[in-house]
Amino acid sequence: MSRDVARAAAQWLALLESGAATERDHAALQHWRDSHPQHEQTWQKAQTLRQRFSDLPQALAMASLDRPQPGRRAVLKRALGLAALVPTAWLISRQLPIEAWRADLHTATGERKRMALDDGGSLQLNTATAVDVDLAQRRITLVDGELALDVPGAAPMTVQTRYGELKVSQAQVCVRQLASGCLVSVLQGTVQVRDLGGQAATLQGGQQARLKTGGLGAWVPFDVLQPGWRDxxxxxxxxxxxxxxxxxxxxxxxxxxxxxxxxxxxxxxxxxxxxxxxxxxxxxxxxxxxxxxxxxxxxxxx
CATH class of the missing domain: 3.55.50.30 (Phage tail protein beta-alpha-beta fold)
Known part of the structure; x- marks a missing residue:
């Protein structure tokens, strides 16, 4: 299940749960479900999970609510609220892996961060990004999202992704991790890329290529001013x-x-x-x- 599909299903579910959905919203949801088999599969998973957590025993709920102890009422209300949120939380967890929350550095949606490196370079995180940083080993692991790395010196910095690794020295690079692969864009200098099979290749400034499970795809030229998010x-x-x-x-x-x-x-x-x-x-x-x-x-x- 892709991150975008999980996110969309969670948003549709939240709208229906809010009670504010119009006939037009219901029609749009049906169109979304019909537009791709994966949409319908993800929606059915969401519905199944929602049903599972909505099946709290009514008698138990009513008995607990009828009791005069305010502490019990508060606890049950929190539990009911948690049960209502679980389906959406589960979907969000599929698009934002738990590893992202455990990462050394991460950004929320719409947030960007910059970290100065001891060699005069910099690491920038784009929106909804998570990385682990080991400066002693000069290694950065891109858990999720997109980063920009500037390494001015000759000592290389390694960027580890789900699809392979990069060696960056005297270069500037942007790396965006997607469900279908990792987009590597070299802004300046040269970057060594090694795929999961151990095959190595070199990308030059102004070149962009997708690193996938099966290896590095053909490079294409790109506008080096394109990653304007850095500014x-x-x-x-x-x-x-x-x-x-x-x-x-x-x-x-x-x-x-x-x-x-x-x-x-x-x-x-x-x-x-x-x-x-x-x-x-x-x-x-x-x-x-x-x-x-x-x-x-x-x-x-x-």
């Missing part, structure tokens, strides 16, 4: 609105939805990531969109 900027150059919004979603907690007819609209500009509400307002004014905010965490573009 808190999201940049688009005649980009389809759907692609832009999917990237913006990474920096916004909650649900961001849009009508399918908006997918092909084009976006150009640089947007500050520290205010994603402002980004939506700018898109609305420039593209003639309507921003419908049910809450701060549930926004629809139409």
């Amino acid at each position: 808190g900027v999201l940049t688009a150059q005649n980009q389809p609105l759907g692609d832009f919004l999917r990237e913006l979603q990474r920096y916004r907690p909650g649900v961001l939805r849009w009508e399918p007819s908006l997918e092909a609209l084009r976006v150009t500009g640089s947007f500050r990531l520290d205010d994603t509400d402002r980004i939506l307002d700018l898109l609305a004014s420039s593209l003639g969109l309507r921003v419908q905010a049910r809450t701060r965490y549930w926004v629809t573009l139409s």
Whole structure:
């Protein structure tokens, strides 16, 4: 189950549990379920788990609530609340592994961090990222998310991913770990890449390639200014609105939805990531969109 599918199922479940879902929301959910077999499989898992935790014995619940001891009532209410949250928590745990919470450094959704290294370099974490850092061994393990690493000296720093490892020295690199592989983008210098099978390759500045279970894919050129998140900027150059919004979603907690007819609209500009509400307002004014905010965490573009 992919992280995006788990996240979507958790969001749909939260909306239904809130009691605020409209007929249009139910129709949109059905469309999402029908659009891919994995969506329906994940939804059924969520429903099964929700049913499992909703089957508390009614008599026991009523008896406990009827008792005059406030302590017992408080405990039971907390238990009932926990039971209601378990399905969503389980889904979130599938997209945010427990290893991410145990990592040495991590960022929440929309948060970014920078750590200075003792050799004058730096390590930056993008949104929803977790890493383990062993400076004595000069090793960084990317547990989840995306990092940017600048190593100015000749002493190499190793970046370990689920799909292989990188040796970085006198170079700058961005590494984004995805469900389907690890995207390696070299901004400057050269980076040595070794896949899980032990095969080695070299990527040069301005080259980008996907490191997968089966090895390193063919490299493609990319704009070295593309990882603007390092400076808190999201940049688009005649980009389809759907692609832009999917990237913006990474920096916004909650649900961001849009009508399918908006997918092909084009976006150009640089947007500050520290205010994603402002980004939506700018898109609305420039593209003639309507921003419908049910809450701060549930926004629809139409």
